[in-house]
Amino acid sequence: MIEKALRRIPLTKLMDLKVDYAFKQMFGSEKNKHITVVFLNAILNRTGRNTIQEVAFMKQEFGGEYKDDKQSRLDILVKTQDQQMINIEIQLSNQHDMFKRTLFYWAQLYTSQLQKGMGYHKLLTTITINICNFTVFPQSAYYHSTFYLYEDKTLKRLVIQDDALEVHFIEMNKFLEQWHRGVLKPLDDILARWLLLLGMVDARKKKVYEKIYHELEELAMKDEHLLQAFNVWEELSLSQEDVIAYQSRLKYILDEEAKLDDVKHMAEQKGMQKGMQKGMQKGMQKGMQKGREEGKKEGKKEGKNEAKEEIANDLLRNNMDIDFISKITGLSMERIEEIKKGLIQNNDDQLR
Template identity: 25%
Template sequence: MSFIDPKTDFAFKRIFGSPKSKDILLSFLNALLYEGDSAIESVEIVDFNGRSLVAEENHPLTLKALLNGEQKCIFDLQFLNLQTLGQRVLYHAAKSYSQQLFDKKERKPEIKPLMAIHLTDFIMFEERESPISRFTFKEIETDFSYPNGELGLFFVELPKFQKELLELETIGDRWIYFLKNASILETIPPELAVVAEIQQAFELADVESLTHEEFALVQQQLLAIADRQNAIALGKNEGIEEGVEQGRQQGIEEGIQRGKEEGIQEGIQRGKEEGIQEGIQQGRQQGVKQGRQEGIQFGKLTIILRLLNRRFKLDAATQETIKSLSNEQLDRLAESAWDFITDSELEEWLEKQAKEE
């Protein structure tokens, strides 16, 4: 068995936002927010503008919930793949909170408490070790909570969660482990299967249950994420290199200022600054272009090899042949991979590519 990655927008919403997801949502939210107690009794996926949110990429799932049989509230549920500014998180939470006034299904809209839940595939709070963080409004000097707890933020940072299967203690631990590791599992571990709702989540994530179009969409989203992550990493490396070079250059300039007269030093300084800036600009343009192309091709190759390995268990020679394909050939292989029934068809396809070169 193989499973789609719950950290992609499509897979996350297929698992938690489909018509079959009611029990999954209840288990997941109660596990994270209420330590497994059944405080949340019912949930309903809604959109205050009358559109379905399930199919909208990069848009949170908005849920109406009933707590303890009486309190009504709103949950915003979203997975974030790439580093996000804190202001943007606050903006979306405030927007969902205020949009309750425009709920077309209620004749007299009522402002309900809102909890914005964000699951991240990156570390958002470097100063905190725990993977789970909760925020509410509090009075600064006395730590007094704002009455009614109308607006809150809840974060789960997956990179901070390091527990292995045998270390899982709570249902919340099991759900976080599922989100982080489902895409690399080949079977459903007994430690997770004991939770019926997690078993249902695995069934929705099973690659065999997808249509050709859905599988292609998952591939596209994985490639897009890999491309953006590579671009971010490349930008950070360039920034570090540029900072080191500028620091070294500054030291040289200060030495020149001490050892030569002001007029000679000023001329040398101007010439070096112009040369450095021109060199940095040219190097950055060339490096970004090359790195982005290599990053895109590496991302495609990784996904294609993972797919084909799961289906045919490729030998080393076949993997090396695939790694030698051009970017255009990898695109054609990605389009054809789903149609291969046997590994012989894959080998025939590779031999044909070699002859066409």
């Protein structure tokens, strides 16, 4: 019974499995391979003869073959017995770059298989699974979305057998909202059971959903793999070494979220202050009410742009990606490139 599995540890001591360190220890470990296999079959809906029976964990770093290449580190990467490559990524925070990051990882992983003299027909099917603790598709009610390559008009898949590209997005917030409304039936849905396991602890809110725990308690009596996962989870949460590493990683993630919030707040404040100052000056010059109104509007716009550029400067100095900076500030990638060139030029001048 699950009560025995958790008899040594309070629920509040359990790690949040959505934190990448804990997730990788649970699902990316050789000793827990059987749990990984069950979890993947649930996500990919593999049943019968189509099930994944064995996985081999692969090295997680690739890229960086040349000096200026971007190097990538995947959360979990496995190869199945039928020669499919599967990358699983867990994202606690929304970095606003999921789509491009996903395609970049998939492309790197797909092309990295090709060695000199190797034919293209030997490239393996590559699957990417993204488990996100935030909304990815606001217009969709589905919490599990799967993408392939389709023709635009007929919607026919480019490849039926051995699809080169298969991408999954699982949105945990949508899943939990539907579970709370009672529209899901975890007893009949294996994936729902495993997602409840991921959703039971919320480290950001410092909360444990006991209602989820009680349902998992009943489910574990009928699902030995779920019970095994609870035992692993408990052992992980009792390991002092793992707890220290987990807490360090969680702190880093929360600190990065706070920095991002500070950046957004700073942009709003700077834009408002500069906008008011310039707006009043221009409004005074143009005179009367119309001048004030027009001046405020124009001043706010200019002030916001200046504030955005200052923030872009700060982020560039911290080596943030141009695409990420563009999403945060709203500046065009071309303008950010110009700012970057200016920073490089200033640095060169100082060195001289």
